[in-house]
Amino acid sequence: MFTGIIQAIGQIKGKTLHEKGAVFGFTSDALDFSTVEIGDSIAVSGVCLTAIKVSSNGFIADVSQETLNCSIFGALSVGNVVNLEKALRLNQGIDGHLVSGHVDxxxxxxxxxxxxxxxxxxxxxxxxxxxxxxxxxxxxxxxxxxxxxxxxxxxxxxxxxxxxxxxxxxxxxxxxxxxxxxxxxxxxxxxxxxxxx
Incomplete structure (x- = not known):
């Protein structure tokens, strides 16, 4: 779950399409990735993605064909900017509203x-x-x-x-x-x- 309160602006650093979706890479010097682990969720412009690789200033995630079809991700390119929010922790306050990261x-x-x-x-x-x-x-x-x-x-x-x-x-x-x-x-x-x- 997320709150819809953006923590940083990031940028798409890589996009590789394949027959069942795509792999995206994101980077941001403004988001603290030290607490992010492989398997953690990060909302990228409202889409909940799972980190499959994490670095000091970014992460890589798989994006399904369904997500490409129903979100703006199908039209995004390397260099485009995105909103980033790490998943809500139980000890964290909610400043926005409960957001699932499932784009309608x-x-x-x-x-x-x-x-x-x-x-x-x-x-x-x-x-x-x-x-x-x-x-x-x-x-x-x-x-x-x-x-x-x-x-x-x-x-x-x-x-x-x-x-x-x-x-x-x-x-x-x-x-x-x-x-x-x-x-x-x-x-x-x-x-x-x-x-x-």
């Missing part, structure tokens, strides 16, 4: 409006995800825990404050960019409970 789908940035020192993004989402998104509810965009300000038809708004713009990759988003989305885990479980009632 991709959204598309359809608006970017400067509002003072903050930025408001309008994001279009697949129809299948709209029912899980609520005004003032939680959503994860590229691994960042955020609050939904408005939801109308297939679009929702989020406001990004200056601090978040400076410590995540969200400030680099432009209109037309695809983003990883994870809806609130409670909403997903409630739907399943109601469906099987």
């Amino acid at each position: 789908g991709q959204g598309k940035v359809v608006g970017k409006i400067i509002e003072g020192k903050s930025v408001r993004f309008e994001i279009n989402v697949p129809q299948s995800l709209v029912k899980y998104i609520a005004k003032k509810g939680s959503i994860t965009v590229n691994g960042v825990s955020l609050t939904v300000n408005r939801i109308e038809e297939n679009d929702f708004d989020i406001n990004i404050v200056p601090h978040t713009l400076s410590v995540t990759t969200l400030g680099q988003l432009t209109v037309g960019d695809a983003v990883n989305l994870e809806v609130d885990i409670i909403a997903r479980h409630l739907e399943q409970l109601i469906k099987n009632k």
